[in-house]
Amino acid sequence: MKLNKRSVAHYALSDSPADHTGFLRTWGGPGTPPTPSGAGRRYWFVLKGNLLFSFESKESRAPLSLVVLEGCTVELAEAPVPEEFAFAIRFDAPGVRPHLLAADGQVAQEAWVKALSRASFGYMRLVVRELESQLQDARQSLALHRCVFQKSVTGCNKPQAPDRRAPGPENGHLFPRDRNSNGSVEERGSRPVGRDLTEWGLQGPASLLLSRGQSPVSPETSCFSTLHDWYGKEITELRRGWQQRAKGSQPESKQQSRP
Amino acid sequence: MRYNEKELQALSRQPAEMAAELGMRGPKKGSVAKRRLVKLVVNFLFYFRPDEAEPLGALLLERCRVAQEEPGGFSISFVEDLSRKYHFECCSQEQCQEWMEALRRARNEIRKMTGKDPLEQFGISEEARFQLNSLPRDEQTCTGSQLGVLD
Numbered sequence: 001m002k003l004n005k006r007s008v009a010h011y012a013l014s015d016s017p018a019d020h021t022g023f024l025r026t027w028g029g030p031g032t033p034p035t036p037s038g039a040g041r042r043y044w045f046v047l048k049g050n051l052l053f054s055f056e057s058k059e060s061r062a063p064l065s066l067v068v069l070e071g072c073t074v075e076l077a078e079a080p081v082p083e084e085f086a087f088a089i090r091f092d093a094p095g096v097r098p099h100l101l102a103a104d105g106q107v108a109q110e111a112w113v114k115a116l117s118r119a120s121f122g123y124m125r126l127v128v129r130e131l132e133s134q135l136q137d138a139r140q141s142l143a144l145h146r147c148v149f150q151k152s153v154t155g156c157n158k159p160q161a162p163d164r165r166a167p168g169p170e171n172g173h174l175f176p177r178d179r180n181s182n183g184s185v186e187e188r189g190s191r192p193v194g195r196d197l198t199e200w201g202l203q204g205p206a207s208l209l210l211s212r213g214q215s216p217v218s219p220e221t222s223c224f225s226t227l228h229d230w231y232g233k234e235i236t237e238l239r240r241g242w243q244q245r246a247k248g249s250q251p252e253s254k255q256q257s258r259p
Numbered sequence: 260m261r262y263n264e265k266e267l268q269a270l271s272r273q274p275a276e277m278a279a280e281l282g283m284r285g286p287k288k289g290s291v292a293k294r295r296l297v298k299l300v301v302n303f304l305f306y307f308r309p310d311e312a313e314p315l316g317a318l319l320l321e322r323c324r325v326a327q328e329e330p331g332g333f334s335i336s337f338v339e340d341l342s343r344k345y346h347f348e349c350c351s352q353e354q355c356q357e358w359m360e361a362l363r364r365a366r367n368e369i370r371k372m373t374g375k376d377p378l379e380q381f382g383i384s385e386e387a388r389f390q391l392n393s394l395p396r397d398e399q400t401c402t403g404s405q406l407g408v409l410d
Contacts, residue, residue, distance in 0.1 A: 001268060002316030005260055007337040011321045014338075049321075050301065066262040070270045070301060093269035121301035 012046065012053040012063045020047040020115035025102040026054070027080060039081055040102055050121045052089075067099060069119040076113065076242045085109035089116060106239070114235045271298065271305040271314045277361045280309055282348030286336075292348060299358075302365050304335070318345065325362045331355050335362065 025040030043054040043064060052067040072091045077100060079086035084102040087109060091098070103109040118124065275298040283295040283306055295315070296307040302321060305314040322338040331352050334344040349355040 001264055001314055003262065003267070004316075004318045004337065005262075007322070007339060008262075008319045009260055010337070010339040011319065014322065016322070051319075051321075063260050066260060068263055068267050068270065068303075071266065071273070091263075091266050091269070093266050096263070096265050 008051075008066060009063055012048070012051070012066070013061065016048060018046050018048050019119065020112065021045065022108055022112065023104060024054075024112065025084070027100045037081075040079070040084070040100075045101075047115055047119060050119050052116070052119070069116060070121060072120065074113050074116040076109070076238055087113050087116075110232070110235050110239060113238075114232055117235075118231065267303070267317060268313060270300055270303065271307075271317065273300050275300050276365065277358060279349075279354065279358075281358075282346075284346040284348075286343040286345055292346070297347065299361055299365055304362070304365075320362060320365045323362070325359050327355070327359065333359050333362075 022045060023042055024045045025042050027040045043056065044058045044060070046053045046055070046063075050069045052069055053063040054065045054067075055063055067089065069089070071093065072089050074087060074089050077086045077088035077098075079100065079102050085104065085106055085108065086100060086102040089099040089101070101112070103112050118127075277297075277299040279297060280294055281297045282292040283297065284290050284292040294309055296309050296311075298305045298307070298314075302319060304318040304320055306316055306318075307314050318335065320335070324336050324338065324341060326334050326336070326344075328334050328344075328346060331349045331354075332347060333349070333355055334346050336342070336344045347358070349358060
């Protein structure tokens with residue numbers, strides 16, 4: 001299949017804003033021979049939108065590789081070498097091996113997982129649509145009621161009417177929680193908000209966020225960093241769970257070593 | 260430059276923003292217009308031989324320039340060499356207009372998706388939002404000399 005590689009490389013090198021950059025170790029990218037120690041090769045990675053580029057070094061004048069981040073999920077992973085801060089990009093496409101990557105530390109690992117999870121165009125479109133519809137709902141509510149956070153508005157008729165989930169305890173949202181449920185999202189498994197979201201086959205972080213019935217936006221939201229922190233909650237939880245599982249496996253190995 | 264071709268092929272099978280059979284002519288001199296099924300999915304334009312399942316090729320649309328050519332026809336070219344144009348022939352000027360607008364929207368920036376910037380309403384500028392440093396955005400063409408290592 002042809003690709004306009006020259007233009008792609010030009011875009012990679014251009015000073016269009018990158019969503020994330022940093023050094024990562026990589027194993028078994030196509031054509032990447034493993035190092036003798038198994039430690040993974042360290043390249044400079046640049047994320048622009050749904051495009052993840054790698055370079056031999058920061059100063060390279062041509063990208064080594066491109067990973068198009070659509071139809072994939074990102075999750076923490078076990079690295080071939082212990083104590084790596086590893087994560088994997090898994091694709092839905094059949095017969096495609098996941099891309100295994102590792103950061104230099106926990107902070108970097110979490111930042112990359114967060115950035116890559118949100119990189120796909122489909123995910124961004126979903127977020128934008130969800131935010132827009134909630135903005136609209138909130139404005140309507142404001143217009144109708146003075147105390148929007150006390151009442152629940154049931155006037156909006158959505159064609160699908162699944163059970164509304166109660167707001168979860170994990171909510172890190174800074175704004176009043178008893179916002180009306182009008183803008184909250186349906187459970188995973190039922191038709192999601194917006195008729196063509198199902199077309200994107202959303203998986204992973206996007207559907208998880210949607211299914212919690214949490215609203216990242218209220219009429220008072222004016223700070224994008226708050227939204228970032230809110231989405232970051234999931235990553236922190238993932239990591240906590242991973243660490244607990246890792247700790248939980250240690251007592252077993254001690255038992256096995258007893259005579 | 261390696262890229263994940265299988266995933267890109269899978270992407271070409273996803274629901275498209277726009278899809279139609281158009282006349283398509285490559286940028287090389289003397290190339291002939293051929294019928295192609297052209298499909299816009301996120302920020303990629305795929306083109307297929309009609310009735311073939313696998314795409315012939317894909318164009319990443321970042322930093323592209325879309326221009327009206329003859330009535331009912333438009334071209335796509337890229338910042339680094341605007342004279343290299345991919346030509347497309349539509350069946351009507353309306354269809355042509357539709358495609359040009361859709362292609363201009365097919366970028367990573369949120370503004371292009373909604374037609375308006377949702378965060379600008381809250382006074383959050385684009386600079387604060389996306390840029391990791393304070394470099395100004397440069398719309399100038401890159402010189403061809405840097406691209407000598409490619410292909």
